[in-house]
Amino acid sequence: MEDDDTLFDQKLKNDDVSLVIGAPGAFTLKRVVEIFEKSSIHRAQHAALDSASGNGAIFEYGPRAGYKPFLEVLTEFLTEEYQSPVDRMDLLLTPGATVGLWLAATALLPPGKGVVFMECPSYFIALSIVEKDLGHKPVAVSMAKDGTGVDTDELEKLMAREYAQRSEVPAGKFWAMYYTIPTFHNPTGVVFSPERSKRVIQLARKYDVLVFCDDVYNLLHYGEGSQSPKRLYAYDDKSDPDYKGHVISNGSFSKILGPGFRIGWIECCREIRDRLKDTGIIDSGGSMNNVMAGVVASAITLGYQKKHLEFLRKEYFQRIHTIYEVFDKELPAGFCSVKPKGGYFIWVNGPSAWNSESFVQFCQSKYQVGVLPSVRCGKLESGPITNALRISFAFYQCEQLKNGITKLCAALKEYLIQHPVE
Numbered sequence: 001m002e003d004d005d006t007l008f009d010q011k012l013k014n015d016d017v018s019l020v021i022g023a024p025g026a027f028t029l030k031r032v033v034e035i036f037e038k039s040s041i042h043r044a045q046h047a048a049l050d051s052a053s054g055n056g057a058i059f060e061y062g063p064r065a066g067y068k069p070f071l072e073v074l075t076e077f078l079t080e081e082y083q084s085p086v087d088r089m090d091l092l093l094t095p096g097a098t099v100g101l102w103l104a105a106t107a108l109l110p111p112g113k114g115v116v117f118m119e120c121p122s123y124f125i126a127l128s129i130v131e132k133d134l135g136h137k138p139v140a141v142s143m144a145k146d147g148t149g150v151d152t153d154e155l156e157k158l159m160a161r162e163y164a165q166r167s168e169v170p171a172g173k174f175w176a177m178y179y180t181i182p183t184f185h186n187p188t189g190v191v192f193s194p195e196r197s198k199r200v201i202q203l204a205r206k207y208d209v210l211v212f213c214d215d216v217y218n219l220l221h222y223g224e225g226s227q228s229p230k231r232l233y234a235y236d237d238k239s240d241p242d243y244k245g246h247v248i249s250n251g252s253f254s255k256i257l258g259p260g261f262r263i264g265w266i267e268c269c270r271e272i273r274d275r276l277k278d279t280g281i282i283d284s285g286g287s288m289n290n291v292m293a294g295v296v297a298s299a300i301t302l303g304y305q306k307k308h309l310e311f312l313r314k315e316y317f318q319r320i321h322t323i324y325e326v327f328d329k330e331l332p333a334g335f336c337s338v339k340p341k342g343g344y345f346i347w348v349n350g351p352s353a354w355n356s357e358s359f360v361q362f363c364q365s366k367y368q369v370g371v372l373p374s375v376r377c378g379k380l381e382s383g384p385i386t387n388a389l390r391i392s393f394a395f396y397q398c399e400q401l402k403n404g405i406t407k408l409c410a411a412l413k414e415y416l417i418q419h420p421v422e
Contacts, residue, residue, distance in 0.1 A: 016368035016369065016404075016407075017368070017369050017370070017396065017400060017401075017403060017404030017407065018369075018370040018395070019369065019370060019371045019372075019391045019392055019393075019404055019405075019408070020370045020371060020372045020390075020392060021392055021394070021395040022186070022344050022345065022392045022394060022395075023254075023259060023394060023395060024255070024258065024259070024312075024394055024395070025394065025395040025396055025397070027315075027397050028311075028312060028315065029258055031308060031311065032257060032258045032308070035257070035299050035304040035305075035308060036258075036295065036299075038298075038302065038304065039295045039296070039298035039299040039302060039304060040295050040298075042298040042301070042302060043058070043291075043294040043295050043297070043298045046058075046069075046294070046298075047059070047294070058290055058291055058294045059290075059291065060286070060290070061285060061286030061287065061290070062286045062287025062290035063286065063287055064277040064282050064283065064286055064287065065091070065092050065093065065273070065277055065287075066091070066092060066093025066265075066287050066288065066290075066293060067093060067287050067290050067293040067294055067297065069294065069297045070093060070293035070294060070296060070297040071088050071091050071093065072088060072297075073297045073300045073301055074088075074091060074265060074297070074300065075087070075088040075091060076300075077300050077305065077306075078251075078267075081219050081228055081309075082218070082228050082231065082234075083227060083228070084230070084231075084234055086267065089270060089273075090267050090268060090269065090270065090273065091265050091266070091267055091273075092265060092266040092267075092268070092273050092276055092277065093263070093264075093265055093287055093288050093289070093293055094250075094263075094264040094265060094266055094288055095262040095263065095264065095288045095289045096252050096254055096259070096262050096263065096264040097214060097216050097250050097251065097252035097254065097264045098125075098129070099264070099288070100248075100250040100251075100252075100264055100265075100266050101126060101129060101130075101179070101212065101214065101250060102129060102133070102134075103266075103276060103279065103281070104177070104210070104212055104248055104250070104266070104276070105129065105130055105134050105136065105177065105212075106134060106279070107275055107276055107279045108172075108173060108174050108177070108210055108272065108275065108276075109134075109136060109173060109174060109175075109176075109177055109210075110167075110169045110170060110173050110175070111134075111135075112134065112135035112136065113135075113136070113137075113167065113169075114130075114134075114136040114137070114173075114174070114175065114176060114177060115136065115137050115139060115162050115166070115175065115176040115177070116130045116131075116136045116137065116138050116139065116176065116177045116178075116179055117138075117139045117141055117155065117158060117159065117162075117176065117177070117178040117179070117209070118130075118138055118139070118140055118141065118178075118179045118180075118378060119140070119141055119142075119143055119150050119180060119181070119185070119378070120140040120141065120142060120143070120377065120378035120379060120380045120384075120385065121143070121187050121188065121347075121374055121377030121378050121385055121388070121390075122179070122181065122186070122187075122377060122378050123181060123186045123187075123214065123377075124376045124377050124378065126179055126214065127378055130177075130179065136177075139158055139162060140378050140379060140380045140381065141154055141155050141158060142154050142380060143185075143188060143190065144196070147188075147190055147338060148190070148192065148193035148195070148196050149182065149185075149190060149191075149192035149193055149196035149197070149200075150180065150192070150196060150200070152196055152199040152200065152203065155178070155200070155203060156203055159176070159203055159206075159207045159209060160207070162176060163175075163176075163207045172275055174208065174209065174210040175208070175209075176207070176209045176210070177209065177210045177211075177212050178200070178204065178209050178210070178211045178212065179212050179214070180192075180200070180211065180212070180213055180214070180232070181213070181214045181215075181217070182197065182200075182213055182215075182231070182232040183213075183215060183217060183218045183228075183229050183231060183232070183342070183343075184217035184218070184220065184221070184340060184341070184342040184343025184344075184345075185343070186214075186217070186343065186344065186345055186390075187345045187347050187372070187374075187377055187390035188345070188347040189338065189340030189341075189342075189343050189345055189346060189347055191229050191341070191342070192232060194230070194235075197230075197232050197235045198235055200232065200235075201232075201235045201236050201246070201247070204236075204246040204247065205242055205244065205246060208246075209246065210246060210247075210248065210272075211232065211236075211246055211247045211248070212248045212250060213231065213232050213233060213247060213248060213249050213250060214250050215231055215232075215233070215249045215250055215251050216250070216251065216252045216254065216255050216264075217255060217342060217343040217344060218231055218251070219256055219309060220255060220256065220312065220313065220316065220342050220343055220344070221313065221341060221342040222313055222316055222317035222320065222341060222342055223317060223341060226313070226341065226342070229342075231249055232247060232249070233247045233248075233249035233267060235247075238269075244269075245268065245269025245270075245271055245272060247268070248266055248267070248268045248272065249266070249267040249268070250264070250266055251264055251265045251266075251267065252264035252265075253296055253305075255344065255394075256305070256308070256309050256312065257296065257299065257305060257308060261292055261295070261296060262289055262292060263289055263292055263293055263296045316344075316393065316394070318398060319393040319396075319397075319398055319401055320339060320340065320346070320393060322398040322401055322402050322405075323346060323391070323393060323401055323402075323405050324337075324339055325402075326402060326405040326406055326409060327405070327409070330405075330406060330409035330410070330413075331348075331409055331412070332409070332412050332413055332416060334350060334351040334354075334421070335348055335349065335350050335351075335412065336348070336349050337349070344392055344393065344394045345390055345391065345392055345393075346390070346391040346392075346393065347388060347389070347390060347391075348388060348389045348390075348391065349387065349388045350387045350388060350389070350421075351387060351421045351422070352387055353387070353421040353422060354386075354387045354416075354421045355386055355387070355419075356373040356374050356375070356386060356387055356388055356389050357373040357375050357386065358419070359373070359389075359411070359412070359415050359419075360372075360373045360389070362411065362415050363407075363408065363411040363412075363415070366411065366414075367407045367408070367410065367411045368407075369404050369407045369408050369411065371389050371390070371391060371408060372389065372390040372391075372392075373386075373388075373389060374386060374387065374388035374389065374390070376390075377390065391405075391408075
């Protein structure tokens with residue numbers, strides 16, 4: 001990759017249509033230009049007033065928890081969107097969900113000695129961060145076959161096994177973390193059921209495991225009358241007698257506004273928030289991305305963020321509908337996919353003997369359509385999942401998606417003729 005390449009330039013060079021890209025495309029992002037312009041002017045006017053009074057706080061390092069006006073409007077915004085109370089004192093500004101994960105896995109686990117339970121399949125770059133970058137031990141957990149979330153029986157067995165082998169950890173650290181995407185899961189699109197969610201909280205308390213929820217898709221729910229599912233964080237009820245605060249909700253504006261803003265948040269109990277605030281990186285640098293947090297605060301205050309979110313929900317809903325119109329006619333026998341109700345991704349399962357990795361190479365070479373094979377999404381102790389695909393519908397508009405999915409189905413049919421499976 002060249003220094004001036006973006007994350008997706010190589011994929012776009014190789015493929016006519018890249019269904020790998022899990023990011024908003026040009027059509028949705030061009031709407032953000034006006035939001036940025038008007039919100040920046042609004043925040044600059046406020047900054048001028050602050051400066052006139054001798055404040056100018058937005059251009060300072062800023063409070064360690066984050067720019068106060070941002071946290072205040074974020075609290076109101078999330079409370080409305082979640083239809084569930086959010087406490088401002090539980091929020092911490094981050095420069096996006098990736099840094100949120102890195103911060104938690106660095107500050108709250110023993111350096112290079114933590115255990116990280118992760119679903120398989122899961123977000124493949126999160127696996128790279130905790131294992132390759134930070135040296136923690138990943139432990140893969142299966143998803144339940146009924147589509148209701150993680151296999152909590154398997155999760156308990158693995159937690160019990162690792163708990164028995166754990167080493168002593170420094171004060172203020174957890175011996176283990178469970179990294180999860182419980183709402184509109186990447187890559188499967190699943191939403192954890194209330195029963196699975198409650199069981200996860202019980203296990204976290206029983207084995208003293210930090211639960212890190214990558215909640216970047218929570219607000220992207222589709223269909224008339226839809227609403228954000230109850231987040232896993234809310235199941236860790238503060239009124240419970242055994243509550244200690246085992247859950248982090250890691251949010252971001254990358255999916256609902258634009259990745260370039262580099263703005264996100266962590267929602268957690270006060271004790272964990274204080275530990276994160278006391279890390280050297282925040283103690284030295286203060287508020288993360290203070291100025292841009294002010295711009296996003298203005299986008300919320302002026303109503304632009306809500307309107308943009310409503311637009312995204314309608315747009316993505318239509319894209320899903322377009323894809324399944326093609327699937328209904330063209331997806332070969334033996335392949336199946338459950339239509340997601342939110343998020344960015346569609347998961348397609350094939351016959352058990354079908355090799356998606358080999359197919360992806362064929363599809364890219366002959367049809368110039370890129371798609372993510374399931375082997376990239378983690379590996380169970382019994383081996384990787386080899387017979388599934390992940391499709392992203394976030395980057396392209398309906399017509400391009402229809403073209404790409406039609407080609408994908410044609411590639412599947414040709415590949416199966418050449419490589420038949422029982």
